[in-house]
Amino acid sequence: MVTLAEVAQHAGVSASTVSYVLSGKRSISAGTRQRVERSIQELGYHPNAGARALASSRSNIIALMVPLRRDMYVPVMMEIAIAVATSARAHGYDVLLLTGEEGPDAVRRVTGSGLADAMILMDVELDDERLPLLRQTDRPSVLIGLPTDTTGLTCVDLDFSATGALCVEHLAALGHRDIAVIGEAPAVYERHTGFAERTLDGLRSRSRELGLRVLHRPCEGGYDAMALTLARIFDERPGTTGFVVQNENAVEPLLALLRQQGRAVPEDVSVVAVCPDQVATQASVRLTAVSIPAQEMGRRAVEHLVAKLEGHGDEEIVLLAPRLTVRASSGPAPSGS
Amino acid sequence: MVTLAEVAQHAGVSASTVSYVLSGKRSISAGTRQRVERSIQELGYHPNAGARALASSRSNIIALMVPLRRDMYVPVMMEIAIAVATSARAHGYDVLLLTGEEGPDAVRRVTGSGLADAMILMDVELDDERLPLLRQTDRPSVLIGLPTDTTGLTCVDLDFSATGALCVEHLAALGHRDIAVIGEAPAVYERHTGFAERTLDGLRSRSRELGLRVLHRPCEGGYDAMALTLARIFDERPGTTGFVVQNENAVEPLLALLRQQGRAVPEDVSVVAVCPDQVATQASVRLTAVSIPAQEMGRRAVEHLVAKLEGHGDEEIVLLAPRLTVRASSGPAPSGS
DNA sequence: CGCCACTGTCGAAGCGCTTCGACACGTCTT
DNA sequence: AAGACGTGTCGAAGCGCTTCGACAGTGGCG
Missing domain, CATH: 3.40.50.2300 (Response regulator)
Incomplete structure (x- = not known):
């Protein structure tokens, strides 16, 4: 395992400089930046996720809770899950897959341990037992679905x-x-x-x-x-x-x-x-x-979550407008009736 | 956030003792254990995942790479994924969801950063470009599917x-x-x-x-x-x-x-x-x-992976025997033919 | 009765990273 | 020409946990 310190030494700079090159949180001169980047390349450096999470209290992971049920709308669920994973990656996050089975405990576990920075819940019931926990915690979350009481929650769903x-x-x-x-x-x-x-x-x-x-x-x-x-x-x-x-x-x-x-x-x-x-x-x-629109639902959920994580968040209910496409299965009612 | 140190103080023991209560890696007297467990309960302590990963170089996460394609055998994939998530939890692991889209880069990223301790790959092609990486790394992995060259790999699949x-x-x-x-x-x-x-x-x-x-x-x-x-x-x-x-x-x-x-x-x-x-x-x-047998495939993959992670691992090709169930769609060939 | 081995607990040293304050320059102002 | 400022870099202090070696105390043994 190559560490930050080794990269720093190889590039002839301090560890913090390497860190700033990586995060972009302070300005770095072009020359130094290039030297550091080359060292990273040459040594094949990958930042250690655990250390990063510990130091920054950010895991860069979004938890996604999918229903366990195998009995219904499976393709929709799958499509949403994949859209979530794809969009999350595009924003620099990884996705942790939780099954609905664990219920509220999973919420506690994940938020408590800092395993994930935020959560997306699918298959939300009208009076879901996970909701009180979400309201208590300060970790952002987005529901895919629409419970009865949405105060303090962000939801994305088809209308x-x-x-x-x-x-x-x-x-x-x-x-x-x-x-x-x-x-x-x-x-x-x-x-x-x-x-x-x-x-x-x-x-x-x-x-x-x-x-x-x-x-x-x-x-x-x-x-x-x-x-x-x-x-x-x-x-x-x-x-x-x-x-x-x-x-x-x-x-x-x-x-x-x-x-x-x-x-x-x-x-x-x-x-x-x-x-x-x-x-x-x-x-x-x-x-x-x-x-x-499974894909759009997944994408929108991630985008809202990322916005919240970056501070410019907003509690909001997003109801996607339905669109009906006329194909071959509908026509005028028979005149006899 | 409650920390280990706070639990230790509350229980009147040292931090290491609390850690050993949690991990069971050293014997602890019944009295102490109970005191610590009560403190954990009362304070609502959850170990920090990042710190744990950093100190132990174990994230307790298994990465699962699912195909991105939405065009085929979706229910099978979903069922496997859910079985993996469920079995993994039963063994104390969480599951990180990766899409096939990222390809070999995902393997590098995840193994390099220590984000996951091990990987399961689905939708393996005969000459998959991710395989060389898996052979190089020392992180355990299991394929669901069967490539041409299986040397050094563990595979689970239906025969x-x-x-x-x-x-x-x-x-x-x-x-x-x-x-x-x-x-x-x-x-x-x-x-x-x-x-x-x-x-x-x-x-x-x-x-x-x-x-x-x-x-x-x-x-x-x-x-x-x-x-x-x-x-x-x-x-x-x-x-x-x-x-x-x-x-x-x-x-x-x-x-x-x-x-x-x-x-x-x-x-x-x-x-x-x-x-x-x-x-x-x-x-x-x-x-x-x-x-x-989607569920069984997922379960077996996890079990092999966990065995490897615990040391008593084995390179092995597991081919599940097919079972044919006779129902109403097959019968004697028409006599005329 | 003294020695040894064991059991249960503690302290301290990291794990690899982020981030804050400090500081040395060079540049701009007056 | 001297001060004020901005820019780029560094050092050090943790983040919360695991784990190693050390060390009291206890009991069994010769």
């Missing part, structure tokens, strides 16, 4: 309420009157993960304004569950012509089942999805959908 | 060669003679990611022994690509009755297209997949499949 509204507006404009919503698995609602409920709220209140009828059914993914759900929907509301799907694992089963039942998409039935673009374009029918 | 063989054996036993293999996207082969080629090798050589004919076609995911691929397969080999699919994004399109063409699964055509269990059970036909 799911507007998303729900946007979906029904689209269907309403096409003349659909009876809408069915295929939601996430029941467990997601029971956990009070905000985004599912917010979508529903936005969707319902806009529907009321537009005079649409809405039937909401949570649904585990897969064919069997979807078949059951679909049967019950048409049982209860035979006139249903519009579907809003917010469950990646239900998208393909729904399309297959509709096809099987002789209901053509989009001639007889329109489908609007809330999902990542990739899912929308790879489905058997190219889906009209509000895309979940 | 994809045996996997390929197992798939055709199953089909052969059912009387199928003409097999088509739907592979990963062409890019995966071009990158020389070992697993795809190894599956193919195992599959081909066993087919030769069993007297089967094999047609291999890489395939991007999605319906359009799959439709094209499928048409060409039946064009070239109209008698094809067995499919082996190693591409999550092609599974559902394949099933849908077969259905659409009036080919019943498993009566007319059998399908064997190589995919995680979840995909196999959630598909529109419950798939006969060799499952990819």
